[in-house]
Amino acid sequence: MKLRRFTGQVVLITGSANGIGKVTALRFAEEGAHIACIDIDDKANQDTAEKCHKFDIETLVIHSDVTEADEAGQTVKEVLAKWGRIDTLVCSAGLYEGAPIVEVEFEDWQKIIDINLTGTFLYNKAVVPVMIKQRSGSIVNISSMAGKTSWEASSQYSASKSGVIGLTRSVAMDLAPYGVTANAICPGNTLTDMVKGVAAKVGARYGMTGQEWLDMRANDCPMKRLAQPWEMAGVIAFLASKDSRYLTGQSIEVDGGMVLS
Numbered sequence: 455m456k457l458r459r460f461t462g463q464v465v466l467i468t469g470s471a472n473g474i475g476k477v478t479a480l481r482f483a484e485e486g487a488h489i490a491c492i493d494i495d496d497k498a499n500q501d502t503a504e505k506c507h508k509f510d511i512e513t514l515v516i517h518s519d520v521t522e523a524d525e526a527g528q529t530v531k532e533v534l535a536k537w538g539r540i541d542t543l544v545c546s547a548g549l550y551e552g553a554p555i556v557e558v559e560f561e562d563w564q565k566i567i568d569i570n571l572t573g574t575f576l577y578n579k580a581v582v583p584v585m586i587k588q589r590s591g592s593i594v595n596i597s598s599m600a601g602k603t604s605w606e607a608s609s610q611y612s613a614s615k616s617g618v619i620g621l622t623r624s625v626a627m628d629l630a631p632y633g634v635t636a637n638a639i640c641p642g643n644t645l646t647d648m649v650k651g652v653a654a655k656v657g658a659r660y661g662m663t664g665q666e667w668l669d670m671r672a673n674d675c676p677m678k679r680l681a682q683p684w685e686m687a688g689v690i691a692f693l694a695s696k697d698s699r700y701l702t703g704q705s706i707e708v709d710g711g712m713v714l715s
C-alpha cells in the first residue's frame with residue numbers, strides 16, 4: 455500500500471532540479487504534497503515539476519540562488535501567496551569542491567561556504583517565522599558524512615557540512631517550544647550527477663577512473679554499495695512525518711555504516 459502522509463501539505467525544496475532534491479520532490483508529490491521547486495537550473499527544475507504533476511498535485515517553480523540574501527524571503531512570499539502555509543522545508547541545494555588546503559584559494563572556500571552553509575541559513579531563517587506562526591512544521595537540512603568524519607582535501611566542503619549540523623541543532627532549540635522540528639541528514643556517497651562528477655575529479659587525483667573510485671568507495675562501505683537518491687528521500691519524508699514529532703536537532707547518518715566504520 456502506498457503511503458499518503460502529506461496530502462494537501464506544502465513542501466519547499468531547494469536544489470530540487472537534480473539528484474537528492476529532485477527525488478525528494480517526487481517522493482513528497484507521490485504522497486500528496488504541493489511542491490515549491492527552488493533551483494538555479496531552470497530547465498531541470500521545470501522537469502522536476504512536470505514529473506510531480508503526474509501525482510495530481512500543484513507546483514511552483516522558482517528560480518532562486520540560495521546565496522542571494524534577499525531571495526529566500528521573496529520565495530517564501532510567493533509560496534505563501536499561493537498556498538498560505540509551509541509544512542516542510544528541505545535544503546538540498548549544495549555543491550562539492552575539494553582540494554588539499556594549500557591549493558584552496560579564499561574564493562574557493564567562500565563559494566562552498568556560501569552555497570552549502572549560508573544558503574541553508576538563509577532559507578531556514580526565511581521559513582522559521584512562518585512555522586512559528588503556524589506552530590507546526592519540519593525543517594530537514596542536507597549535511598553529509600563529510601560533516602561528521604575526516605576527509606582529506608575537503609576543507610571547505612567538510613567545514614560547510616559540519617556548519618549545517620551546528621546550524622540545525624541551534625535552529626531546533628529555537629523552534630522546539632513551537633512544536634517545530636529541525637533535523638539534518640548526513641548522506642554517504644549517493645549516486646547523483648554530483649557524485650559522478652566528484653568521482654571523475656577525485657579519482658584523477660589518485661590515478662583512477664571515476665568508476666574505479668566509485669567502486670573503491672562502495673568497497674569501503676560496510677554495506678558494500680553506494681546509496682540511491684530515493685534512500686535519502688525516504689528518511690527525509692520520515693523526518694517531515696507525524697511519526698517523528700519528538701525527534702529534533704539530530705543529524706542522522708544515512709551512509710550504510712560509513713561513519714561508524
Ligand SMILES: NC(=O)c1ccc[n+]([C@@H]2O[C@H](COP(=O)([O-])OP(=O)(O)OC[C@H]3O[C@@H](n4cnc5c(N)ncnc54)[C@H](O)[C@@H]3O)[C@@H](O)[C@H]2O)c1
Pocket residue numbers: 468469470471472473474475492493494495518519520521545546547548549550569570573596597598599640641642643644645646647648649
Ligand atoms: N550525492 C552525494 O553523494 C552526497 C553526499 C553527501 C551529501 N550530499 C549533499 O546532498 C545535497 C544534494 O546533492 P546531490 O548529490 O543531489 O547534488 P546535485 O548536484 O545532483 O543537486 C544539487 C542541486 O543544487 C542546485 N544548486 C547548486 N547551487 C545552487 C544555488 N546557489 N542556488 C540554488 N540551487 C543551487 C543545483 O542546481 C542542483 O540542482 C547537497 O547539499 C550535497 O552536498 C550529497
